[in-house]
Amino acid sequence: MEQTLGIIGGGQLGRMLALAAIPLGFKVSVLDPTPNCPASVCALQTLGSFKDAAAIKQFASQQDFLTFEIESANAQALLSLQQDGKNLNPQPQMLALIKDKFAQKIFYQQHAIPCAQSYKVDSKNEIVRAADKIGYPFLLKARFDAYDGRGNALVRSAADIDDAMAKLGANNLYVEQFVPFVKELAVIVARDSQNNIRSYPVVETIHENNICHTVLCPAPISVEQSEQATQFAEQLVSHLEGAGVFAVEMFLSAQGEIIVNEVAPRVHNSGHHTLEANVTSQFEQHVRAVTGLPLGDPSLKVPAAVMMNILGERAGDANIEGLDAALAIDGVSVHFYGKAQTKLERKMGHITVVASDLATAQANALQAKKLLKI
Amino acid sequence: MEQTLGIIGGGQLGRMLALAAIPLGFKVSVLDPTPNCPASVCALQTLGSFKDAAAIKQFASQQDFLTFEIESANAQALLSLQQDGKNLNPQPQMLALIKDKFAQKIFYQQHAIPCAQSYKVDSKNEIVRAADKIGYPFLLKARFDAYDGRGNALVRSAADIDDAMAKLGANNLYVEQFVPFVKELAVIVARDSQNNIRSYPVVETIHENNICHTVLCPAPISVEQSEQATQFAEQLVSHLEGAGVFAVEMFLSAQGEIIVNEVAPRVHNSGHHTLEANVTSQFEQHVRAVTGLPLGDPSLKVPAAVMMNILGERAGDANIEGLDAALAIDGVSVHFYGKAQTKLERKMGHITVVASDLATAQANALQAKKLLKI
Helix, strand or coil, X not given: CCXXXXXXXXXXXXXXXXXXXXXXXXXXXXXXXXXXXXXXXXCEEEECCCCCHHHHHHHHCXXXXXXXXXXXXXXXXXXXXXXXXXXXXXXXXHHHHHHCHHHHHHHHHHCCCCECCEEEECCHHHHHHHHHHHCCCEEEEECCCCCCCCCEEEECCHHHHHHHHHHHCCCCEEEEECCCEEEEEEEXXXXXXXXCEEECCCEEEEEECCEEEEEEECCCCCHHHHHHHHHHHHHHHHCCCCCEEEEEEEEEECCCCEEEEEEECCCCHHHCCHXXXXXXXXXXXXXXXXXXXXXCCCCECCCEEEEEEEECCCCEECCCECHHHHHCCCCXXXXXXXXXXXXXXXXXXXXXXXXXXXXXXXXXXXXXXXXXXX | CCEEEEEECCCHHHHHHHHHHCCCCEEEEEEECCCCCHHHHCCEEEECCCCCHHHHHHHHCCCCEEEXXXXXXXXXXXXXXXXXXXXXXXXXXXXXHXXXXXXHHHHHHHCCCCECCEEEECCHHHHHHHHHHHCCCEEEEECCCCCCCCCEEEECCHXXXXXXXXXXXXXXXXXXXXXXXXXXXXXXXEECCCCCEEECCCEEEEEECCEEEEEEECCCCCHHHHHHHHHHHHHHHHXXXXXXXXXXXXXXXXXXXXXXXEEECCCCHHHCCHHHHECCCHHHHHHHHHCCCCCCCCCECCCEXXXXXXXXXXXXXXXXXXXXXXXCCCCEEEEECCCCEECCCCEEEEEEEEECCHHXXXXXXXXXXXXXXX
16 A cells, blocks of 8 residues: 655645655645646645645545645644644644744744844834844844745835835834845755754855845855854754754854854755755655655765756746757756746746866856746 | 657656656656556556557647657557657667567677577477577577567577477577676667767666666776677667667676677666666656757766665565665665556566665665565
8 A cells, every 4th residue: 555645735845745755655645726736747636725724634634644845834724633643744833933033033042043133023113222232234024924035124224114114014023133144055954753863965045136046065165164054953953843854044154153044844945956966855855754764865976066946037828948958068957847827036947957066067057047948 | 838748658667757757847648558557646647558559649649749668569550650740759660670589689780789699490490400500508589579588498408499489489489699698788878869879887787587686887897898888889779760768788798798689769677776876867868868858968976876676576465665674774765666566576666776886885775675575
């Protein structure tokens, strides 16, 4: 009898999880509200919202193992499944923490993990008082529903506060120290059901308009910085609960300090290159972890890899162009997500390039990316 | 608009082709007579026989690109599709050649490719006369429908001839010189639609009961032998037609000579390790070739890889055991084929192990194989 793995959410992450779970012998299903969602070509899709408690419960009843690819899934429904004894991983308790960016900062402070100073603010007065403590510029941020840069405003002086509040709404805000970073880093950390932890090599992530554009692996930083980033990431994940893959995002300051920014309890854009570059991909690793299997080797099998996202450049029907030219470059792998509609800056796919050094991988990835349109 | 790729045959080869085609943006379908065939979890299955000309024609009408994973597909139907201008690769003309093992030998001789001396025989008298030329022992072989060792009989002396004929039937036989080989080798050769050729590193294949059990990559042979094997394989494929991946199987004789045994016009068991070990897997390579895309880099990204087949050891419902213990060994990847029923020596899946040297890979693969049951 095949064992069943249910994934709440069937976007590109669910698609790549399903592609990794099939060879391991699992029958994969996804719960997703969009007909023909990206994962539907390699998983049975149940049409339904991952916010809908009844839909989640019904879906879960058919699964031996359950996980999620989206942290906005209905946390209450997931908690109730867990209380019913479902094999659900990672643990949904932490979703409340993950969803509240301010609570995350407090959590890091409590566990002595370096992060940007942050203050909860409920009014303009409180914003001004927080500014007195941390100085300008600072970031005004929404505590909830903030991703891909939505929910952030840079406040350069007191004169910017009104505009920032207008942009973000007056409620559920916090003030965060502005860290003038020289690099953004990320570490994928995996934990199995026996609490064994294995981490992937540190990567540098490069964002534009707050959207991840490029991942460099290994990150061009010192060995000490790399060890420290790994240590902070593992320390953070050790305080979270459940089996699975977690992505920890960090800043490297001009002074060489590493500061944790945030964590996602799932496979992550900063780990897509692991499909080609690492012995065990983040997707297989997550499947192993949430199904009670042991973790695989996360180490690199190539000297260097670069990932670049293929982002939509217009709105309309998706239409792949330039694939032949891009694939003519050695070391290029292309992953499309099967989205029927393209949109400005929508994640439509990604390119990974492996090479004998980072400069070659980056040059080839950039060339491939320029050739590809969707 | 997604382009469609149709595969005639939906067994494990179709399954792994589909898994490789999905990230490249293709909508994949398979034609296969078995409900819930291995590829059905990642491709749209049309239920139908690959011997049925009408089913093939109907299936083909829905595909932008068409290929096959099984050389016993109806060659006449494929030829007729080709005449209708379908994008079908590789070219079906050669299927007549591939299906006739004696014709293959003549073909090699015509193109000066070293192979075992062979004689067509229509009677016991002709067998005896052939034996006079090549001596005992020799092989009596069926020209058609011979695979995984079926259709071969070793004739040690004239006294064995009657038994061998009884085993193989009296018709369509040929006599083949017995080559006392020290190793069996294989080379996967890919050709794109522009006739560019790229070859994978030579592997050693180890058969038991004429079924592939183990693949060692790279083959533990000399550089000269490896170059010669590659040269013969490319020479052979250059005389075949169409784009795709071809597997050339060879013997290394005790004298160090390389002798071509046979060719398969498709992805092959001797290339399964390329999923983990090579920059471009044989499956992605075949998809690229048959869809008019350029070939990828076939080179290794690990020092060594070993593949072992997971063969059924009993008859009955498939039931995976020992997966957790097998995956606890570093470098182990497991691929199940999703077959509901196991049978003695049926190919149910395979293990690939990557490592820093062949001995480690082989030891780890053997250990994993002993732990896994299905």
